[in-house]
Each structure stands twice: as C-alpha cells, then as structure tokens.
Amino acid sequence: MIAILIATALVFAISGTFAALLLVAERYLVNYGRCEIDINASQRTLSVKGGESLLSSLMAEGVFVPSACGGRGTCAYCKVKVAAGAGPLAPTEAPLLSEDEIRDNVRISCQVKVRNDVRIEIPPELFAIKRFVGTVEALRDLTHDIKELRIALVDPPEIDFVPGQYIQLEVPSYGGGRGEVYRAYSMSNPPSEARHVETIIRLVPEGICTTWVFQHLRVGDAVALTGPYGEFRLSDSPREMVWIAGGSGMAPFWSILRHMIENDIRRKCTYFFGAVAKRDLFLIDELGRLAEELDWFTFVPALSSPAAEDNWDGEQGLITEVVARHLSDGAEMEGYLCGSPGMIDAAIDVLHKKSITDNRIFYDKFA
C-alpha cells in the first residue's frame, strides 16, 4: 500500500516537473515570431508578437475586448469568435462556454495563445473602445454605501460616448492582491462633460473593486479605464418613457437626463427611483428641483421599508408596486430599466401588464 502511494506521488511529482519545464520552455525559449490577427475579414489586421494570449495581444494593439478578471480565465467576459488559428479548446475554456458557443467557434480570448496567424470576429463597436488614464478629481459620499467618483481625463483628454454607456475601471493590485481586474460602471455625467468620467459606485461586501474605491482610492490618484461600452441608450422615438432604477442604477439616468436638458430633448418621462429607507436616497434635492422646473419630467422616489424616524410621507412599497399603481395604459410608452436581474424581471412583468411590449423595453441588467 505504501509502495503504491509512493509510486503515485512520484508519478505526480515527475509529471508536475515536466509540465512546469514545458511552461518555462514555452515562455522563455520558444519563439513564435510575429503572428497576424485578422479581425472581421480584414477590417483590421494586427501584427503581434506570438506567444501571448489573444486578449492581451489585442489589448496591446488598442483593441479592448471586455474583461473583468484581467485575463485569469474566470469571468468569461472576453469571448471572441475565432474562425481559424486558435488551436484546440483549452480545459480552462470548456466550462465557460455553452455547446452552441463551442459549435460557433467562440473562445475565451484570455485562454487562447497566439502561436500562429489567427482570424477572429468581434463586434465592430469594440474598435471605438479606448484606454484612458486620468486623475481622481472627486470622491464624495452619496449615501452610507454609495460614492460618486469623478475622474479628470488626462490621456486621451476626452471621451466620446452616448448617455447610457459604461466604462470598465481598471483596479490595480493592492493589499497583496494578485493583479489587475476590471469592473463595469455606467457613466453618470452627460457627454458634454467629455473631459471627465463620473460614476456611481455602491460598496459590495468583499468586492475587489469597491473595497479599493472605498478604502484605498484618494483624490489625486491616477486611474485607468477603458470604454465606452454598451447598448443601453434612449431610442430615437418621441414616445413617453418610464424609467425604473434604484441605488447605483441611477447612474445612466443621471447622464441621460442631463443630456436631455442640455439638448432640449423634451420627451415626457417619469423616473421611479426605489430605495429601502431614507438613508439610501441620494440626489433627491437635485431631481426634485428638476421635476419642478421641467414640465416633461416627473420624479417619483419610493421607499420599500422606511425607518420610523424617516417620517416618510412619499410613495411606499417595492418600486415595481409603485410603478404598477402609477401607470395606467403604457401602450404608447417605452420602459427603461437599470438594476439587478430580479428587479428588472419584476419590472418587465409590470410593464407587460401595462401593455408595454418587449420591443419597447430597454434595460441594463446588473449581471
């Protein structure tokens, strides 16, 4: 029995040693030379040093495929269709891909090594993504667990985006952590403020990024981000709108609303903002003032569980219940939602019951 255990351990040790030697050899001895990455049938062609991951090769050439985990093969955000040249599926990729995706040659780009010429397909809007370096200009508390982060852009000095889009904030290693990660946040400033990026960030217990923002980030610190990403935006129609969000879900609507005001877009809209108690509300004075000034904008804050000391005489209940009470016929309306999948699914149910069809419901689901 002991002999079997020793033999097994020996086999593992020898295999492990050979695997390590192979990795070292590949990293330092093997030279794949220059490889070509053909993107979208030669819409763009990159010449890169072979041997690096597809994700990092693309990033090095200014093509920013979304990633949350910084290339560690855990987030599955960096999916890319690879028509040729990627080699067999890595064991680390298979669990992150559906059977349909595997059949369609979708790959986890941080797990694909560029060893020869590769042909890939990516959404063309990714070509507009840039990496920005900036400085923290302001970091202010909005509530007990929500901060507003305002970044002054340095290089490049301006960002061009559509209100509703998001950026990916680059989180450096800190406190003994293991390398960069990226986290998505909707921009809350209007596009006219092109020299800044503003976001609304809620503290996530044990969160890598929010712990960094809440405990380590200071005014004056350098930060990096990529963007703009995302399809969430106002439609071109003149239809009346209902907006539903809570907490940091306010961010895209704060951007959209200020953009509408600056550009005299007088589309009638009602913004339902849900929170648990009064301490979770923010920007209430600003939004209340705008609702008084603008005849096309109505603001309805609602608390689902106000504390006794809140002395709340506004709307009460889940935000979806409040919407159901207020909305009568939504047949000619559009719905815009931002928040957790659970809230969005519940809100979509309500909007359906008010005759707002799926093609007129737009959302940014947190997951």
Next chain:
Amino acid sequence: MKEMPAEDALRRKMQPGAISGGGFLGSDARSLQEILDTDAAAIAALGLTHLQVAERLGEIVRAAMAAQGAPAEVAAGLQAVYCEARGRVPCPWSDGMFEKGQVEITDTRTGETLLCTPLSVHMIAAHGFYQGRGSHYRIEPGRLPRMLALPGE
C-alpha cells in the same frame, strides 16, 4: 498530507484578490479536503445533506431577491435582506457564474445573522463547500438548523 496539484490550483483561486476581495478560505490553514470532510461530517451529524441545506438556502435567497432590498419574512422569526451588486462572480471550480450581491439572514428573536450569496448556495450544493473558517461568508454547519429553520437542532 501534501495537497495534490489540482487542489493547489483550486486553493489559488480561493485566495483573496483572485475572485473576491476576501477569498473563500479566511484564516483556515487546513487543506481543502480536510475542510470539506469536516463540514460533511458535521452536516451528516445533523441528519442533513448538502442538497437539503442548499435548497433551503436557495429558497431564502430567492425570497430575499424578490423583495428587492426590503426585509423578507422567510420563516417565523427569520428575515432576509438582499443587497444587490453589479456583475457576476465565477465559482472557483469553474463550473458557473453567479450574480453578485449578498443576503443577510437575521433571527429577529436573537439578532443573530448569517450571510450568504448565490455563489455560496451553489458551492454547498455542488461541492459541499461552506468556505474556510474566518471567511466572510463561512457558514458553520452547526448554525444551520437554527438560522434556516431546518430540522436537526
């Protein structure tokens, strides 16, 4: 006993900063297998299974999520509150992605609380993993009958 390479790789993913800020092992110096075996024995001693625990925890998590941040009464004297967060988090076993956000379960009679996440529920169901001692989301098996209103106390 020295950890085998596969467990080594799993432990690395469970370290602080790899997937979550605090990681999944806390200050626990035991091997992963020891953590799993000890908790499995504790669950069995309570007359429970991992699946039973995960099902009940999953019910509570879903009820809390449906309440959109307001307290949800999930049993007599038991309340659950969901705190949402943007994004998904992968399981260290690389077998799924799960919504971020946490659920705080409170025994309103004693004030005792228990924290969990959608990922916690999955790791219990699929791997019998209750996280290492000292981890933010560690669930001590002995607390379960009381905090989840499960038989076994």
